[in-house]
Amino acid sequence: MKNILFAASEAVPFVKTGGLADVVGALPKCCDKRYFDVRVIIPKYLCIPEEMRAKFVYVNHFYMYYNGQDRYVGILKYEDAGVTYYLIDNEGYFSGYAPYGDWLYDLEKFAFFSQAVLSALPVIGFRPDIIHCHDWQTALIPVYLKDHFQGGEFFRGIKTVLTIHNLKFQGVWDVGTVQRLTGLSDYYFTPDKLEAYRNGNYLKGGIVYADAVTTVSESYAEEIQSPFYGEGLDGLMRARRNDLRGIVNGIDYEIYNPETDPLIVKNYDLDRFRKEKKKNKLALQRQLGLAENDKCFMLGIVSRLTSQKGLDLIQCVMDELCGEDVQLIVLGTGEGRYENMLRYFDWKYHDRVSAQIYYSEELAHRIYAGCDAYLMPSLFEPCGLSQLIALRYGTVPIVRETGGLRDTVEPYNEYEGTGTGFSFANYNAHEMLRVVNYAKMIFRDRRRDWNRIVDRAMEQDFSWKRSALKYQELYDWLAGAKTE
Numbered sequence: 001m002k003n004i005l006f007a008a009s010e011a012v013p014f015v016k017t018g019g020l021a022d023v024v025g026a027l028p029k030c031c032d033k034r035y036f037d038v039r040v041i042i043p044k045y046l047c048i049p050e051e052m053r054a055k056f057v058y059v060n061h062f063y064m065y066y067n068g069q070d071r072y073v074g075i076l077k078y079e080d081a082g083v084t085y086y087l088i089d090n091e092g093y094f095s096g097y098a099p100y101g102d103w104l105y106d107l108e109k110f111a112f113f114s115q116a117v118l119s120a121l122p123v124i125g126f127r128p129d130i131i132h133c134h135d136w137q138t139a140l141i142p143v144y145l146k147d148h149f150q151g152g153e154f155f156r157g158i159k160t161v162l163t164i165h166n167l168k169f170q171g172v173w174d175v176g177t178v179q180r181l182t183g184l185s186d187y188y189f190t191p192d193k194l195e196a197y198r199n200g201n202y203l204k205g206g207i208v209y210a211d212a213v214t215t216v217s218e219s220y221a222e223e224i225q226s227p228f229y230g231e232g233l234d235g236l237m238r239a240r241r242n243d244l245r246g247i248v249n250g251i252d253y254e255i256y257n258p259e260t261d262p263l264i265v266k267n268y269d270l271d272r273f274r275k276e277k278k279k280n281k282l283a284l285q286r287q288l289g290l291a292e293n294d295k296c297f298m299l300g301i302v303s304r305l306t307s308q309k310g311l312d313l314i315q316c317v318m319d320e321l322c323g324e325d326v327q328l329i330v331l332g333t334g335e336g337r338y339e340n341m342l343r344y345f346d347w348k349y350h351d352r353v354s355a356q357i358y359y360s361e362e363l364a365h366r367i368y369a370g371c372d373a374y375l376m377p378s379l380f381e382p383c384g385l386s387q388l389i390a391l392r393y394g395t396v397p398i399v400r401e402t403g404g405l406r407d408t409v410e411p412y413n414e415y416e417g418t419g420t421g422f423s424f425a426n427y428n429a430h431e432m433l434r435v436v437n438y439a440k441m442i443f444r445d446r447r448r449d450w451n452r453i454v455d456r457a458m459e460q461d462f463s464w465k466r467s468a469l470k471y472q473e474l475y476d477w478l479a480g481a482k483t484e
Helices: 019-030 105-124 140-145 177-181 202-209 218-223 234-239 271-286 311-316 336-348 363-371 385-390 404-410 431-443 447-459 465-481
Strands: 002-007 036-043 056-064 069-082 083-089 130-134 157-164 173-176 200-201 212-215 245-246 296-302 326-331 354-355 375-376 396-398 422-424
Touching: 002 019, 002 105, 002 200, 002 465, 019 036, 019 130, 019 465, 056 105, 069 218, 083 105, 083 396, 105 140, 105 173, 105 202, 130 140, 140 157, 140 202, 157 202, 173 177, 177 375, 200 202, 202 218, 202 234, 212 218, 212 465, 218 245, 218 404, 234 404, 271 296, 271 326, 271 363, 271 447, 296 363, 296 431, 311 431, 326 363, 336 354, 363 385, 363 431, 375 385, 375 431, 385 396, 385 404, 385 447, 396 404, 396 431, 396 447, 422 431, 431 447
Parallel strands: 002 036, 002 130, 036 083, 130 157, 157 212, 212 245, 296 326, 296 375, 326 354, 375 396, 396 422
Antiparallel strands: 056 069, 069 083, 173 200
């Protein structure tokens, strides 16, 4: 039995701001419990729903010297679906209304959290063989293991994995501040360790000191070794290429299941989508005030509205995109310029464009179930979950060939009769438009071919069980043994 500890800043079902929480919430449940005892440790935020906090069980507490004074560290426990969750309590650091806020304060509280995680392990009596760290918020753990905690017998031999969910976010501030917050000596602030371009960099420290580094798709693992995608760390990623691997995220196949989903109007499966899926489409058109027409080609987008998501391309060709036989539904919030752009086109093409500038889980599910195609023209995409959900619901993805989009969507080949979606290579608006129009032509004029694409899409397996097997192989390799 191997002991694995996930250390992260968020996890479903406690608190979620993005895909990181889905990974930390789902992956431990899918690991084979015959061979792996996987536990999770996160901060005990005040913004965790009160009814859930009421179920936490007090374990112990102690005081830890951090940033010039002794700080309280409480440890609470919660068990769900065979997984034990530990929560680190300190109201001074974790009492905000959201997990993240002020950048400088976030740097301080996650340096505290990283030290508290390691300090808590002997107290709870759980010695992990591997600590699996996630993103910059826990990237100091591999560094502290080699520094503050290297002398103790308890910590000797513990290995670390660092998963990069998005290389863009690194935890960066000036060297003096980072040195004060981390308590690390001058030795660590050189260009081959935590210093990067005259700043201190939490994520870089984790990449340097972790025993293995993963990211959330094979293509993204290759891309971040290049200057365009490397966010200033491409040289380091190339240096660590032998310890770097990409493992595609999964989605929860119980939550995202068109056959049983309680949030959609009409349930369907692979055998019944030809008749039943369009009922979701008509209901969605009715709900959003669009022209009710099941022959119209309906595109969906559920996304943060940021430059990363390719909204510049959509803006360039919006008038051409919103032809008379196309409808576009967008759900999400983000940068004001994109929100306003979408509101404008909603006003201009009120029967064809619906811009819902907020977030609703129910409407998201209805978009995945009701649309014909799902548009995801990202500038970069470490993994992406939306295209996996779209495949599950038989909503054909139209994506740019980058990161996890390239790894999970097989482009349609009309000559071989293969493919689960449509894709384009260059970050170019008219190339995107050409592919959308090609997909629309297949949908409108060659419906039998379109339905076969849907068939293949819905047959794909991007459940967490598949991803968990690859993580288990990594844990075995790190621990130096194979399970039977």
